[in-house]
Amino acid sequence: MGKRYPVQIHARLPRLMRIIFLGPPGAGKGTQAKLLAKKYTIPQISTGDILREAIRQGTLLGLEAKKFMDKGELVPDTVIIGIIRQRIQEQDCKNGFIFDGFPRTIPQAEALRKMLVLLNLSLDAVLSIVVKDEILIKRISGRRTCPVCNAVYHILHNPPRMPGLCDRDHTPLIQRNDEKEETVRNRLVVYKKQTQPLIDYYKKQGLLKEVDGEQTIEAIYSQIAGFLA
């Protein structure tokens, strides 16, 4: 039997929280962001999920984004910044939000800084999940995703109750288009070149917390909860 939510969710805390998850593809940003979003009852804002939904719906944004995503390249900053500017002003963000996959470049981080100044808001923490490349590749090759609710599973580490089906809505699970080994390797190169500089950017601002991402999902969650306590 696969494990359900492997982490015990403690009492909901009415606390404002604005967090960024940084980390390479497959590090576990989405997995941890979903757990924290539940704990703090604030939205997980995954730019990857937003773009995949646009692709699924065949919108202009989706058609444009697909060209980049299928190659493992980043979608242009202007597109992403526009999405975030609109999203963080929605009602469900009033108590905070968790960014999963944003910002990914220095211009995105700078645009976010300016948006937050205008809204008179600040960040609480930037959690950088650190995992070796060989482990990332194994995690991505075993990942299965629900195309309807975006729940994420792993065939070995976090399997669904019924093989191949989402626990929540029983939709058949899929592998993402950008999970081919060649695309994943390019995503890692892109991460190192364009996103890794954000580690120093946020370290200098005193916001960065390094998370050992090679532990179990439960142990990582506890480490993060300790940082945010």
Ligand code: AP5
């Ligand atoms: P996006 O969807 O953000 O993908 P990513 O950052 O590459 O990250 P992943 O979703 O692959 O991994 P994750 O860290 O969330 O890991 P997960 O929790 O799933 O972006 C996709 C594309 O969209 C980009 O390439 C780009 O083209 C575009 N894009 C998105 N945002 C953009 C932006 N801001 N700017 C420009 N372009 C943008 O876990 C992975 C697997 O491991 C799962 O199977 C999980 O169950 C398992 N797992 C998790 N934790 C553990 C653990 N501790 N032990 C064992 N297994 C684990």
